[in-house]
Amino acid sequence: MSKKDDQALQLDAQLCFPLYAASNLLTRLYRPLLDELGLTYPQYLVMLVLWEQAPASVGELSQKLYLDSGTLTPLLKRLEAAGLVRRRRSAEDERRVEVSLTPKGQALKKQAQDIPGAMGCRIGLGGEEFVNLRSELRGLMLLLGEANAKD
Amino acid sequence: MSKKDDQALQLDAQLCFPLYAASNLLTRLYRPLLDELGLTYPQYLVMLVLWEQAPASVGELSQKLYLDSGTLTPLLKRLEAAGLVRRRRSAEDERRVEVSLTPKGQALKKQAQDIPGAMGCRIGLGGEEFVNLRSELRGLMLLLGEANAKD
DNA sequence: GCAATTTATATTGCACACAATATAATTGCG
């Protein structure tokens, strides 16, 4: 086993690891803020989508968030149990489940307004750096989405 | 609720979401390759650390991978059950658990040699782009590690 | 028009992640 081979398997040589670790750490950083809203981080993402455009089907949420029904179905049931969303079979297509906001779910948006700002402070990333990094991560996300779709 | 407020809560405005989605997608992309080694993605990360430096205590693994004992303990038990590592209480400090590689665990490194290259192909990221993005993600990881440590 | 295929969601089983807590070993301090 040559030194070169070893190098490729070093933790520091990986792109995947800082991505993985940063994602975990960011979720952890969100937690105290989201606790006040009674949301987990993936639940927060679902609410972000719904605050922009409700109702949305499970499939639409799945496509936008890159999550499958095995993740979304129980998550949405918990949001429903919390009184934030309603799930209803579509009338035109009974296979589809439409997720809509309850008044309580809509009202929660006001409480969420401070979160992006508060997180920005906690991370302490400059405006330009923030925008650049977001753009690169968006690119990576799309790249990986395509790579996964190929198989 | 003004338009400006709305904007900050849009999914596309977030830094966190592409990070989260890219991390999930990358784990998914690793799966078929790691299945051949009988490893999950977090298990692969643990093995990367051990292939570089074994034995390592649970605490050292925890610090390097930003994972806590609640995640590592059962994961390490599964690696042990698979015959890849050994867990033993340290003689000098009985609180510590030293994780070392079995011959089978050491041998698995050879099978893992192709993985970084194969993943590089699948992602299709140029050499310079790869290095730059890795560097930025490493910076973000460290930034978030500090932000989390502050509380 | 109806059987075969496709599509949309749900269910099951396994492996993370992590907060909160528990337990046991070591250290520190009077």
Added chain:
DNA sequence: CGCAATTATATTGTGTGCAATATAAATTGC
């Protein structure tokens, strides 16, 4: 020395993530 505080790991409980599979509704082909 003796015991309180600290440190290292384990346990418990909840909520993801996702592959594999199941189910039911819609669509397609003949």
